[in-house]
Amino acid sequence: MINKDFFQAIEDLETEKGIKPEVLIETLENALVFAYKKHTGDSGDVKLDINPEKKTVKFFAVKTVVEEVVDPEKEISLDDARLIKKTYKPGDEIKVEFVPKEFGRIAAQTAKQVVLQKLRETERDMTLAEFEDKENEAKVCTIRRVEDKNVYVEIGAGEIEAVMLPQDQVPTETYKVNDKLMVYVKKVRTTGRNAQILVSRTSTGLVKKLFENVVPEIESGIVEVKGISREPGQRTKIAIYSNDPNIDAVGACVGNKGARVNEVVRELNGEKIDIIAWSEDPLEYIAKALSPAKVLKVSANEGEKAARVVVPDDKLSLAIGKDGQNARLAARLTGWKIDVRSESKAAKEDALLAANDNNGDDSTVEESFDENL
Helix, strand or coil: CCCHHHHHHHHHHHHHHCCCHHHHHHHHHHHHHHHHHHHHCCCCEEEEEEECCCCEEEEEEEEEEECCCCCCCCEEEHHHHHHHCCCCCCCCEEEEEECCCCCHHHHHHHHHHHHHHHHHHHHHHHHHHHHHHHCCCEEEEEEEEEECCEEEEEECCCCEEEEECHHHCCCCCCCCCCCEEEEEEEEEEEECCEEEEEEECCCHHHHHHHHHHHCHHHHHCCEEEEEEEEECCCEEEEEEEECCCCCCHHHHHHCHHHHHHHHHHHHCCCCEEEEEECCCCHHHHHHHHCCCCCCCEEEEECCCCEEEEEECHHHHHHHHCHHHHHHHHHHHHHCCEEEEEEHHHHHHHHHHHHHCCCCCCCCEEEEECCCCC
C-alpha cells in the first residue's frame, strides 16, 4: 500500500523542505482513514498507525468487548476478545488489526495528495516568511509568462513567483517573457492554501524607491520625498525637501548632468518626471507644482483649498498640459483644486469684479511670482 520509497520521501522532505515527519504522518493518517471509510462505507472507529522507524503501516478497528455482538463493525464478542488477551472484559475497547482490501490504489493517491498539499502549504509559509517584511520595496524580477492578462514574474534567486494584475501594468509598456524589470511589492497575501505576491509597475511607491536607489541623500533622510502624483507611462511629479540648508534637494535628485533622474526615467521607459521643490507655503507650492510652466500669480481660498493660478498667455497650454494632465497632476500633488487662467483672461475677470465693486471673500489670499522662478 505504502512502500519504503514513501518513507524515504518523508525523510527527504524534512531535509529539503523542513517538513517535520510527525506533522506529515499525522495528516496522512487522518486522510487515509477518511479515504478508507468513504471507500468502504465502514462506520466503525478506524485507526491507522504509520511507523517511520519500522517503516510499517497498520490499520486497526477499535471495537468494544460485548457479551453478544449486535454491530460487528463496532463490537467484538468476549470470546473472540479473550483469544487476543485473556484479561479482556465486557466494556473494554481493543484495537484489532486488519488489512483493507482493494485499497492500495486509493491509499497511494491519498498519500500523494497529502504530500503535495503539505508541500504547497510549506512553500506558502516560506514565501510569506521571506516576503512579509518586503512589502513596499522595489525588486528586480524576470517575466516568466503572461496569462489571462496577468503577468507572472520571478523575483530574486529564490525563484519566488509574483503576479502583476492588469491594473498594476503600465498601458504603454509591453511585457515579454525573460525581460527583466523593476517592480514594487504591493502586498503579500494568502489565497486559500497558496501565498500570492502582488507587484506593480504603476505604483507611486515604485518611483519613490527608484529615487531612493539612485539618490543617497534620500536614502539617508537628508532629502525627503513629500509627495508623488503619477499617470503611469506618461508623467510623474515628485515633491522633495532638503532637511539640510546646504543641500539642494532638486539638484541632488537631478544629479550631475541629469544622471540620477535619467536613470529613473530609463527604468520607467521614458516616463517624464518633474522634480518639484516642496514648500510649506501652499501658494508657492502650487506655483512650483505646475512646472514646467511659469506662474505669475496664485490666489487661493484656503477654506475650500481652491486656487486660481495666472500664467502668461503663451504658457496656458503648457500649464494645463495635454488633456489637462499637468494641472491634474499638480492638483493631486498639492491636494488643492487648481483653476488655471491666462494673464489676459484673468485681467478681464478682475476688471469685471472691480467694476461690480465685488470685494469677494476675505479668506482669499493672493501671491505673485517672479517669472524667473
